[in-house]
Amino acid sequence: MSKKPYFPRVALIGIGLINSSLARLISRDKLAESIIAYSRKEATLEEARALNLCNDYTTDITTAVKDADLVVLGIPVGANVSVARLIGPALKIGSIVTDVGSVKQSVIKDVSPYLPDGVHLVPGHPVAGTEHSGPGAGFPELFKGRWCILTPESTTDPAATESIRNFWINAGMQVDIMDASHHDQVLAITSHLPHLIAYNIVGTAYDLEAITEREVIKYAAGGFRDFTRIAASDPTMWRDVFLSNRESVLEMLGRFTEDLASLQRAIRWGDGDALEELFTKTREIRRSLIDAKQV
Amino acid sequence: MSKKPYFPRVALIGIGLINSSLARLISRDKLAESIIAYSRKEATLEEARALNLCNDYTTDITTAVKDADLVVLGIPVGANVSVARLIGPALKIGSIVTDVGSVKQSVIKDVSPYLPDGVHLVPGHPVAGTEHSGPGAGFPELFKGRWCILTPESTTDPAATESIRNFWINAGMQVDIMDASHHDQVLAITSHLPHLIAYNIVGTAYDLEAITEREVIKYAAGGFRDFTRIAASDPTMWRDVFLSNRESVLEMLGRFTEDLASLQRAIRWGDGDALEELFTKTREIRRSLIDAKQV
Numbered sequence: 149m150s151k152k153p154y155f156p157r158v159a160l161i162g163i164g165l166i167n168s169s170l171a172r173l174i175s176r177d178k179l180a181e182s183i184i185a186y187s188r189k190e191a192t193l194e195e196a197r198a199l200n201l202c203n204d205y206t207t208d209i210t211t212a213v214k215d216a217d218l219v220v221l222g223i224p225v226g227a228n229v230s231v232a233r234l235i236g237p238a239l240k241i242g243s244i245v246t247d248v249g250s251v252k253q254s255v256i257k258d259v260s261p262y263l264p265d266g267v268h269l270v271p272g273h274p275v276a277g278t279e280h281s282g283p284g285a286g287f288p289e290l291f292k293g294r295w296c297i298l299t300p301e302s303t304t305d306p307a308a309t310e311s312i313r314n315f316w317i318n319a320g321m322q323v324d325i326m327d328a329s330h331h332d333q334v335l336a337i338t339s340h341l342p343h344l345i346a347y348n349i350v351g352t353a354y355d356l357e358a359i360t361e362r363e364v365i366k367y368a369a370g371g372f373r374d375f376t377r378i379a380a381s382d383p384t385m386w387r388d389v390f391l392s393n394r395e396s397v398l399e400m401l402g403r404f405t406e407d408l409a410s411l412q413r414a415i416r417w418g419d420g421d422a423l424e425e426l427f428t429k430t431r432e433i434r435r436s437l438i439d440a441k442q443v
Numbered sequence: 444m445s446k447k448p449y450f451p452r453v454a455l456i457g458i459g460l461i462n463s464s465l466a467r468l469i470s471r472d473k474l475a476e477s478i479i480a481y482s483r484k485e486a487t488l489e490e491a492r493a494l495n496l497c498n499d500y501t502t503d504i505t506t507a508v509k510d511a512d513l514v515v516l517g518i519p520v521g522a523n524v525s526v527a528r529l530i531g532p533a534l535k536i537g538s539i540v541t542d543v544g545s546v547k548q549s550v551i552k553d554v555s556p557y558l559p560d561g562v563h564l565v566p567g568h569p570v571a572g573t574e575h576s577g578p579g580a581g582f583p584e585l586f587k588g589r590w591c592i593l594t595p596e597s598t599t600d601p602a603a604t605e606s607i608r609n610f611w612i613n614a615g616m617q618v619d620i621m622d623a624s625h626h627d628q629v630l631a632i633t634s635h636l637p638h639l640i641a642y643n644i645v646g647t648a649y650d651l652e653a654i655t656e657r658e659v660i661k662y663a664a665g666g667f668r669d670f671t672r673i674a675a676s677d678p679t680m681w682r683d684v685f686l687s688n689r690e691s692v693l694e695m696l697g698r699f700t701e702d703l704a705s706l707q708r709a710i711r712w713g714d715g716d717a718l719e720e721l722f723t724k725t726r727e728i729r730r731s732l733i734d735a736k737q738v
Contacts, residue, residue, distance in 0.1 A: 226715075250665070275662045279729070294664045324661070334658050337648050339665025345640055346666070348706055350725040352699045353632050361731065363629050366619070367570045368737045369589045370545070370634025371641070374669050377738070380729035383722035390710045390718055401707055404647045405700070411643055412696055415685045420521075423685055427678035430645040433656070434574070434675035440660045443668055 153315040155244075156181045159216035161209065161231060163187050163196045164382070165277060166248045167222030168286030171201040173319055176288050186212035196283040210238040218315075221247035221259070226388035228258040236262035244268045244308050250335055250385075252299040252328035254392040260301075268308035271328065273297045274321060275339070279380040292320035293441065299328035336396035340389055341404060344397065346378035347386070448610040450539075451476045454511035456504065456526060458482050458491045459677070460572060461543045462517030463581030466496040468614055471583050481507035491578040505533040513610075516542035516554070521683035523553040531557035539563045539603050545630055545680075547594040547623035549687040555596075563603035566623065568592045569616060570634070574675040587615035588736065594623035631691035635684055636699060639692065641673035642681070 158180040160167040167185070174180050184204040187193045193205040206212050213219050213235045223231060228247070239245065245267060247255050255271045263269055276294040278285065296316040300309045313323045326334075353364045353372065368376065390397055414422040437443050453475040455462040462480070469475050479499040482488045488500040501507050508514050508530045518526060523542070534540070540562060542550050550566045558564055571589040573580065591611040595604045608618045621629075648659045648667065663671065685692055709717040732738050 275665045277665070295661050297662070330653075334654050334662055335665060337644075337651060337654060338659055338662040338667040341647075342644060342666035342670055344706060345644060345703070347722055347725050348703050349632075349637060349640060349699055350728050351721050352636075352695070352702045354724060354728060355702075356632060356698070358625075359629050359632060361728070364633055365728070365732050365735045365737055366590050367592070367629055367633040368732055370570045370572070370630060371637035371673055372633040373732060373738055374673060375637055376725070376729040376732050378666055378669060379722070379725035381722075381726075383719050383726060386722055387715045387718040391713055391715055394710055394713075397710060398707065400647070401703075401710075403651070404644055405703065405707075407647045407650075408640070408643050408696075408700065411639060412693065412700075415689055415692060415696075418686055418689075420682050420686055423682040424678050426646050427642055427674070427676075427681055429649060430642050430671070430674035431676075431678060433645050433649060433660075434671040436656065437660050437663055437668060437671050442660055442663045443672070 151314055153179055153311060153318055155179065155218040157216045157218075158183045159212045159219045160185045160202065160222060161212065161219060161235070162222035163192060163201065163283045164222055164281050165285045166274065166290075167220060168196065168199075168201055168283040169288060169290040170220060170222070170286075171196070172286055173288040173291075175201075177318060179315070179318065180218075184212050184216070192283060199283055201283060209234050214238045215240060217243050219243060219245045221245065221249070221255075224385045224388040225249040225251050225254055225392045228255055232259040232262035236264060239264060239267045241266040244270055244311060246270045246272045246312050248272060248274055250339060250389045251392040252297070252331045256299070256301065256328055268305050270304060270309050270312040271299045272312055272316065273299075273331065273335070274316060274319070275335075276321075277381075279377050281382040289320070291316070294321055296321040296323045297331050298323060298325045299331050300325065332393050332396045333399075336393055336400045340393055340397050341400045343378055343381060343386055344390065344401065345404070346375040349375050350379040446609055448474055448606060448613055450474065450513040452511045452513075453478045454507045454514045455480045455497065456507065456514060456516045456530070457518035458487060458496065458578045459517060459576050460580045461569065461585075462515060463491065463494075463496055463578040464583060464585040465515060465517070465581075466491070467581055468583040468586075470496075472613060474610070474613065475513075479507050479511070487578060494578055496578060504529050509533045510535060512538050514538060514540045516540065516544070516550075519680045519683040520544040520546050520549055520687045523550055527554040527557040531559060534559060534562045536561040539565055539606060541565045541567045541607050543567060543569055545634060545684045546687040547592075547626045551594070551596065551623055563600050565599060565604050565607040566594045567607055567611065568594075568626065568630070569611060569614070570630075572676075574672050576677045584615070586611070589616055591616040591618045592626050593618060593620045594626050595620065627688050627691045628694075631688055631695045635688055635692050636695045638673055638676060638681055639685065639696065640699070641670040644670050645674040
């Protein structure tokens with residue numbers, strides 16, 4: 149068993165789905181003396197305050213991080229550079245900075261240049277989420293039974309990594325440690341590409357001339373509705389994911405398109421065996437997922 | 444309100460997810476004097492018998508239909524021609540033949556030539572389902588709150604159409620009547636294309652060299668798992684759907700691919716505004732779906 153993690157002061161930078169879930173979890177399990185939430189937007193802080201998620205709330209990012217032992221970046225990955233530049237000089241020596249973003253090479257590139265010596269960066273990605281956003285969307289069980297990936301560099305203090313590992317284990321997650329570049333490839337296929345094609349098909353449906361939006365909605369139970377759920381995910385967050393993981397996303401998209409062209413050909417030429425063979429194989433993968441309790 | 448439908452004898456041709464749900468519904472609501480189930484496979488009939496779904500069970504399709512007032516084809520659409528050829532001569536004059544398939548032009552083309560005068564064909568499509576198959580997968584509430592589409596021809600007896608309409612309303616569905624060709628177009632985007640791209644992405648993930656199947660499964664919570672559910676749908680049924688609705692599926696696939704190429708370009712060139720604009724629009728569609736209670 150892991151030791152219960154404890155940080156006297158936690159700063160949550162951004163208070164959306166993930167960080168507000170964390171706030172609830174930290175309070176519930178008494179993992180900190182106090183939590184301070186930062187948001188650019190006063191309205192978001194008001195929402196968090198009304199839910200009584202943290203002890204302190206501020207729109208001043210320097211105030212947020214200056215006494216913090218743990219800083220959790222829960223913001224769109226495209227905002228990392230500007231946030232790192234602002235918090236760098238204010239961070240406490242010995243503190244740990246982690247994040248919850250879906251892309252990991254970019255956080256290392258964007259944040260580490262601004263961290264003073266003695267501040268530890270442990271990039272993290274709890275692979276969990278819903279299509280809802282904002283402080284009201286969080287819940288402490290969001291992470292339970294899911295996997296968290298940490299991508300420390302070879303120079304990262306092992307004690308800092310261990311401390312973040314314990315933190316996520318306490319949240320109910322299983323933790324893997326891997327290279328940031330491998331993370332970005334794996335997530336490109338298990339998360340980024342699924343979102344991209346869900347956004348795309350919903351967009352395609354929206355633009356049809358011969359079929360009304362009302363018809364699409366009425367008959368969505370045939371499969372479409374599952375895609376609309378994913379395609380309702382936070383627009384800014386996902387814009388940044390695609391731009392920050394460009395290379396891996398384009399690589400996976402290339403493979404997807406190639407495979408789709410081959411399926412298209414099978415349909416055009418009536419090659420039923422090729423179709424049935426693929427559909428039988430994909431069914432097996434669902435079974436493995438059920439066996440692994442990841443449904 | 445609609446009149447409670449009643450058919451002295453119902454023949455269910457095929458006893459998978461949809462027809463076994465119907466068997467349960469007909470028994471529960473006493474919509475027939477007796478139900479007979481036909482399957483090619485003795486094992487499937489045994490399963491239905493063990494669940495006590497019907498009154499009679501047969502692997503002889505002529506026996507199944509000969510006294511039936513309502514015949515429901517619940518088989519992969521590719522089997523319609525051979526089934527119609529077999530049952531045609533045995534059908535009772537005045538009986539109604541309907542189906543539950545996901546493609547409607549093909550059922551008219553495949554079945555109607557074999558029906559004797561005085562037998563009514565009312566093609567139907569209850570837009571409801573799960574990724575599970577077989578007699579054990581059905582449940583009577585499957586249809587509740589969903590839409591059913593009927594595609595009678597202009598020459599179809601209105602009384603037969605009305606009778607099938609009442610039947611589905613009784614099952615808890617809302618019923619629309621439209622042209623078979625329009626149905627096939629609408630379903631190509633709301634159901635067939637979603638299945639095709641879900642099958643495709645799961646296949647793409649399976650074929651990656653640098654990422655193991657175990658990794659794909661562990662991190663599936665990032666979006667991929669929703670696709671595996673759809674990609675676990677019955678392989679034979681879906682092979683037939685794509686082959687039978689070839690034209691509309693290829694048309695929608697062409698539009699999807701075109702839109703995807705444009706998204707790909709936006710990612711490559713870092714056009715964040717184009718991405719965010721699409722992702723904001725698709726979020727709206729999800730909201731409409733929630734408002735229409737189709738999630």
